[in-house]
Amino acid sequence: MRKQISIITLFLFLANVSALWSQERDKDTIDTNVIDVVKPYTPSVSDAFKVKEEPNLDDDVNTAKKEVMYNIFSFPVASTFTPAKGKAAVVDKEKPLKLFDNYASLGFGSYTTILGELYLNHALSRTESVGGYVSHHSSQGGINDVLLDDDFLDTKLNVNYASNLRDMSWNVELGGLHQKYNWYGLARPLFNEATADSLAVAHTFYGAHVGGDVKFEESYLETVSVLFRYFGDDNGSSENRFKMQAQAAIPIADEEISTTLYLDYLGGTFDRNYFTNTELKYGNFNIGLAPVYRLTQDDLTLDLGVSLFYLNDTELGDNKFYIYPNIAASYRLVDEVLIAYGGIKGGLNQNSYYDFSQENPFVSPTLMIMPTDQQYNAYVGLKGKVSNSMSYDIHGSYLADRDRALFVNNDITITQEDYTYGNSFGVVYDDVSTFSVGGELHVDVNRNFTLGLKGDYFIYNVDQQAEAWNLPDIEASLFMDYQIDKHWFAGASLFFVGERKDQFYLNSMIFPATPQVVTLDSYFDINVNVGYHINDRFSVYARGNNLAGNDYARWQNYPVQGIQVLAGATYKFDF
Numbered sequence: 380m381r382k383q384i385s386i387i388t389l390f391l392f393l394a395n396v397s398a399l400w401s402q403e404r405d406k407d408t409i410d411t412n413v414i415d416v417v418k419p420y421t422p423s424v425s426d427a428f429k430v431k432e433e434p435n436l437d438d439d440v441n442t443a444k445k446e447v448m449y450n451i452f453s454f455p456v457a458s459t460f461t462p463a464k465g466k467a468a469v470v471d472k473e474k475p476l477k478l479f480d481n482y483a484s485l486g487f488g489s490y491t492t493i494l495g496e497l498y499l500n501h502a503l504s505r506t507e508s509v510g511g512y513v514s515h516h517s518s519q520g521g522i523n524d525v526l527l528d529d530d531f532l533d534t535k536l537n538v539n540y541a542s543n544l545r546d547m548s549w550n551v552e553l554g555g556l557h558q559k560y561n562w563y564g565l566a567r568p569l570f571n572e573a574t575a576d577s578l579a580v581a582h583t584f585y586g587a588h589v590g591g592d593v594k595f596e597e598s599y600l601e602t603v604s605v606l607f608r609y610f611g612d613d614n615g616s617s618e619n620r621f622k623m624q625a626q627a628a629i630p631i632a633d634e635e636i637s638t639t640l641y642l643d644y645l646g647g648t649f650d651r652n653y654f655t656n657t658e659l660k661y662g663n664f665n666i667g668l669a670p671v672y673r674l675t676q677d678d679l680t681l682d683l684g685v686s687l688f689y690l691n692d693t694e695l696g697d698n699k700f701y702i703y704p705n706i707a708a709s710y711r712l713v714d715e716v717l718i719a720y721g722g723i724k725g726g727l728n729q730n731s732y733y734d735f736s737q738e739n740p741f742v743s744p745t746l747m748i749m750p751t752d753q754q755y756n757a758y759v760g761l762k763g764k765v766s767n768s769m770s771y772d773i774h775g776s777y778l779a780d781r782d783r784a785l786f787v788n789n790d791i792t793i794t795q796e797d798y799t800y801g802n803s804f805g806v807v808y809d810d811v812s813t814f815s816v817g818g819e820l821h822v823d824v825n826r827n828f829t830l831g832l833k834g835d836y837f838i839y840n841v842d843q844q845a846e847a848w849n850l851p852d853i854e855a856s857l858f859m860d861y862q863i864d865k866h867w868f869a870g871a872s873l874f875f876v877g878e879r880k881d882q883f884y885l886n887s888m889i890f891p892a893t894p895q896v897v898t899l900d901s902y903f904d905i906n907v908n909v910g911y912h913i914n915d916r917f918s919v920y921a922r923g924n925n926l927a928g929n930d931y932a933r934w935q936n937y938p939v940q941g942i943q944v945l946a947g948a949t950y951k952f953d954f
Contacts, residue, residue: 477915479951486920486947490940491519494947501954511538520561522940523930526575527563527802531740534558546598551591558584560740564802564936566883569791578797582744584736586610600627610733614744618647618732634672641667643729645748646693651796653745653789653805661748662693665727669705678711688727690750701727704755713763721759728753730784735806739786741934743796743803751808752781768823775816783811785848788935790894791884801884802936810842827862845896846880849934853877853901866912874904881935902931921946 480501486494493515500510513536520529534557541550562580590606603625611617623642628635646662671684684705691698703725710719728751735742760774784806791801817835824830834855839847857873878901882894905927910920924943932938 484949488945529563549593555587562802583613615650616744638670665690682707723757754779772819778813782808787848812840831858
């Protein structure tokens, strides 16, 4: 029944559709007659509708993003895997070098030479310590072709106490010396062995000093140092000297002026002068003040200052006032590779019997002592590093000294004094201008080998004297230090000194005696040392001096010892 109804319905639907289609065809008829157009065709473009690139969303409902909350539940998982244990790599470490506070050294050599040193240092507490130093160098002599004894000894002693506190640190020291030299410089063929046998040419120096210094923290007064020294000899000479130097930073407005104060007193006597028995007395007291202002800007450092000195000659009663420039500057042209520096300075230099005797032990105890007025010292230079292991310094200077002290061979007077046979030296003063150029080179070839080279060339101009007596025209030196391995070490030092001029009275019996200028040959001195560390405490060494065997004379008629060989040992220890 349902099947029949469906078939009838389908037929009725098709019939309706056919009728509708027939009606539409009857209405769509076109007349084929001719049409006359009375108006020309004028086309036009209607407004276009632009579709937007970002259409609006007009959804009634915007679904919000839902936040999801979750938790992680961890639980252990059983595992049977066992990782293998790693082993650290073994690095070879050198045993740290043991440092000791004390050492003792003793050596013996040719010419019956004895060389000894003892250095002691002991900490009393965290802030206090005491120490001491003793050195001895002696020889029984034996220089070839010398008419007189040429033995010597030099012994020095020093003890000190130091304290380091929170606001200041200070130390005091007490020292002494004993030295013995001989005026053995008799000239051949003027004198013979008979003359030498009648002379007692030993000359002994002795002295003592006490001094100390204080350093303050966070104070305008930064450092203070004082020194009192007594010095004399076995010919009745005596000298006293007191020196004090204080440095402070004085605030002015927003700046600080570094200021140094000098006090220097010198007084002494000689039993006689060189020609007569008249006693010689000398005394000088000077006060100096040297303020300096430092300006630092980028790579430039500039010190601007002046030095003021007042001198009182206590024997003659003369008073003088001196003003010197005190200017220095440095500029980094290429960081630490190239630094230019220069300056001009001056000062009043106090000469003393002690200083003269330490530079030339063959001086006679008949010296005229007076200060040197260094009017200015103008210098320029370049320094820096070629590499991390090589540094250099090239410099030049021009000095103008008034009353510069020059050692000169004494006249032959042949009096009752044993130093009047032309075998001693006196001091003369003259205005000397010195031009010099030189340089230094320091090389760290590696951590075990260092090398240093230095050389200077001098040109002198004197006012009254015929020559710049005993001043060399060239000085050069070379130093080497080599740690061969853990036990062996070696070193060397080479010195070259150019020609010097001196005078000598060949025939002093003719009055007036005419001195002759003598040229002292240049000399080259080679010194080598080698040693072996047996352990941290004990080591042995050997030294060779003047290995070139040059029979040179540092001072006129004073030849030095030839090839010298010395061997010894050093022991380090702690209390």
